[in-house]
Amino acid sequence: MTPDASSYLIISAILFTLGTVGVLVRRDPLIIFMCIELMLNSVNLTFVAFSHYLSSADGLIFVFMIMTVAAAEVVVGLALIVSIFRTREDIDVDQLDEMHG
């Protein structure tokens, strides 16, 4: 039995919600990053599903774009995290509130 489109969308929505909640509630920047990856990949899943069911390659192109952006973002983000850790010895995001008004 092949699953229909709604199963993919439901899984993708669950993954996206998990990722969002993770970003909002966790304090460790590494975990936040992983959650962001989770959100991005849930979107990827949606794209692939639609692409398959609509017999269109457009969605696949977007998936590659998103993977590229995600990779670049991780590179920059990890570099930031490393440099923050070197200066502060502490990477709890709730402590990083110097920019508050």
Added chain:
Amino acid sequence: MSSVWFILLLPLFGFLVLSVGSPLPKRAVAVLGPGVVGVAFTAAIVMFFWDYGRHGVTRDAVAYTWIVSGHFVVNFGALIDPLATVMCLIVTGVGFLILLYSVGYMSEDVDFRRFFCYMDLFVFAMLVLVLSDSYLFLLVGWAGVGLTSYLLIGFWYERPAAVAAARQALVVNVIGDWGMMVALFILFLHFHTLQYVPIFKHVPAVLGYDGSTVRIVTLLLLVGAVAKSAQLPLHVWLPNAMEGPTPVSALIHAATMVTAGVYLIARSYPLFHSAPFTQSVVIIIGTCGAFFAATCALANNDIKRVLAYSTMSQIAYMFVGVGAASYASGIFHLTTHAYFKACLFMGAGAVMHALHDNVDIRRMGGLKATMPVTFWCFLIATMAISGVPLLSGFFSKDEIVGSVYLQAQHVGWLWIIWIMLALTAGLTALYMFRLLFMVFLGQERDPELALHAHDPPLVMRLPMMILAVLAVIGGYLAFPGAPNWIGNWLRHSFERFSPVAPAEPATQWASVIIVILTVALGIFAAYRIYYQRRPAPEQVGATAPAIYRLFLNRWYVDGLYDRAVVRPIIVLGLFLSTVVERFVINGLVEGSAAALRDSSRDMRRVQSGYVRNYALSILLGAVLVVGYYVFRR
């Protein structure tokens, strides 16, 4: 052809050199300042004979085209006709004599160069005014003479009175400039040009006869003329302008600038011809002004202010002349007036020089013995302005009064005008001879003051004597009975655009005789009161104290303006600066700053610095956007 550009550019050259030439020695300034005007006068004479040889043809000389925009073209050019030529000769000729006189008069002044700098600039502006071939450049000259008048009245800027007088003159003149500008806007709307010739050619066709537009335009032009020529009700600045150096009073506030209003009306005669209503207004303003100023001069005790009021009175005569469409007589009186009034001011300047700048005639007297040349020049000019027969003022004034007399045969109310003009002629004789008797004859009232009184040096005596001679012979340009020479010459200007310009009227002997009688009466009264002192002047004043006070206080016009205009404006200014400035303007500025500061203090809390807050707000935003599209239907 090119002489006209010489005339224009020489004073400008003088002004430019003097304005930057601070290392120039005093002697060079004394040569250059009057010299450029003298050469310009020579050029004007050349132009005059050149044109007169060709029967006064009028010519338009375009120097260059300034602006071209579609059909709209602005040329800078000169209109050379008899009217412009006469004005040009007066401005440069009398101007040269007065500048020469100034070399002596201002010799002790530290700002010698600045004075001649301004004077040359004035002559240039005045020449632009009279030579321009369009209303646009007339307005340029108009504003230029207003500016130089301001600069020269306030020449002694350490004196508060001089600065106040300069400011007053400028403000009143700006009222006139406003009238001029609005008139020019309306003219441009109808004619699409400001050149004289195309406008004057089409006045009846475009504006009609006695239409409302031509009435409004001429009345607005009249506002300009009244302000510039110090006529009722904008006359207050002229007596106060006497705070300036005396040569300035002679050149600007007697001989040339204040007559610009007369020139404007004469130049715009095709417009005024189409607006008989405005012509009547001009006549009435002129007559009332002549009488008013004469009464003010009667009671005034300041030698220069008496002359200022007499200037106003004589210009009022010119207004009546041009208002009564007797343009040549108005310009003729303008010419003779320039001679004798400049001479009178020079005499007054010489007296002030001799008496340590004292201007109160009650402290003068008996100066005839110590200042004979000044006395004789002053006497001749006084007789000329009073209208003593066979002197210049007699001929020119009689032409104006005579033309009113002639027209009164057909228009009833002009009889009142004629009677007032004849009466004012008598008053003129009375106040001028009062001045003469009090200053030069009788007892010395203040011997200490007059201890070192003496005639001025040659450089001041000579212009005075030349002008006195002109005051005698100037009238023979239009000898009654003989061919009216100046009238025939000026007719070329005044017949060009409208055939209705009347031929200069024959001498009205009835009018002449009555005017001679009133003048004789005026001189006799002055002789009895101020020379024989039977009755003494004080007794005369005491017989009608109310009238005397009225005249002494200049009919309370200055006080009225002070209360009705100046003080309300000062109060308004105080109100604006204390209440509006402090509470409204400052309130707006400081209030908006405070509102921003307070709101930003509250808004700042949103910036918590926690990444998750920002993420949450992004999420909420996304939910809102998606929700909007989902639930839109």
